[in-house]
Amino acid sequence: AQSVTQLGSHVSVSEGALVLLRCNYSSSVPPYLFWYVQYPNQGLQLLLKYTTGATLVKGINGFEAEFKKSETSFHLTKPSAHMSDAAEYFCAVSEGDSGNTPLVFGKGTRLSVIA
Amino acid sequence: EAQVTQNPRYLITVTGKKLTVTCSQNMNHEYMSWYRQDPGLGLRQIYYSMNVEVTDKGDVPEGYKVSRKEKRNFPLILESPSPNQTSLYFCASSPSGTAYNSPLHFGNGTRLTVT
Numbered sequence: 604a605q606s607v608t609q610l611g612s613h614v615s616v617s618e619g620a621l622v623l624l625r626c627n628y629s630s631s632v633p634p635y636l637f638w639y640v641q642y643p644n645q646g647l648q649l650l651l652k653y654t655t656g657a658t659l660v661k662g663i664n665g666f667e668a669e670f671k672k673s674e675t676s677f678h679l680t681k682p683s684a685h686m687s688d689a690a691e692y693f694c695a696v697s698e699g700d701s702g703n704t705p706l707v708f709g710k711g712t713r714l715s716v717i718a
Numbered sequence: 719e720a721q722v723t724q725n726p727r728y729l730i731t732v733t734g735k736k737l738t739v740t741c742s743q744n745m746n747h748e749y750m751s752w753y754r755q756d757p758g759l760g761l762r763q764i765y766y767s768m769n770v771e772v773t774d775k776g777d778v779p780e781g782y783k784v785s786r787k788e789k790r791n792f793p794l795i796l797e798s799p800s801p802n803q804t805s806l807y808f809c810a811s812s813p814s815g816t817a818y819n820s821p822l823h824f825g826n827g828t829r830l831t832v833t
Contacts, residue, residue, distance in 0.1 A: 612758070637821075644826065644827075645826050645827075646722070646808055646810075646823075646824030646825050646826050646827055647761075647808070647810075647822070647824045648824070649821045649822070652821070693760065693761065705763075706763075706822070708760040708761040708762075709760055710758055710759060710760040711760055
């Protein structure tokens with residue numbers, strides 16, 4: 604069964620600094636990978652996803668993630684953090700392309716941005 | 719506006735008192751699902767529904783019931799709530815399952831406290 608590990612339950616960066624949120628996965632087949640963001644008092648929103656093709660995926664709000672099969676990683680980055688990026692981020696993995704394919708979420712990483 | 723609406727946002731109840739959390743979506747989505755979010759555990763799926771009158775268990779279904787009589791509504795029922803069901807609950811929907819090309823849309827959550 605697939606699984607997701609997010610390194611660091613809490614990451615703190617200064618405004619303008621690089622954001623790096625780490626995600627490693629395990630999967631027996633080529634995975635589909637997702638990052639979701641949860642702003643305070645809101646539900647999760649899809650930030651970006653990797654399905655096939657280009658391994659560098661761009662999402663909303665300047666975020667991007669790179670799928671590295673050899674490292675089984677899908678780390679999320681943003682060159683310059685903004686105060687509005689403070690939120691909880693979830694990495695998720697899916698192995699299928701139909702039905703209720705299990706979508707397994709990581710435990711989340713809370714990002715704080717310091718002025 | 720396309721959205722998933724959950725009610726109530728906050729609920730405090732006592733052990734054993736039956737309660738229902740409502741969920742409604744206005745996007746004509748076939749797939750709906752309930753998750754619970756607990757600190758350090760991420761999101762775990764409770765129940766899901768592929769279409770009207772079709773429901774199935776997720777990873778943590780014990781103590782919960784659901785129904786899907788209409789496409790837009792997917793209520794979560796706790797017949798006899800217990801303190802270990804204190805959690806943040808999310809309803810989600812998608813056009814067709816959790817496939818990579820069918821991203822989930824989440825409600826804003828219901829924070830339930832059972833004393």
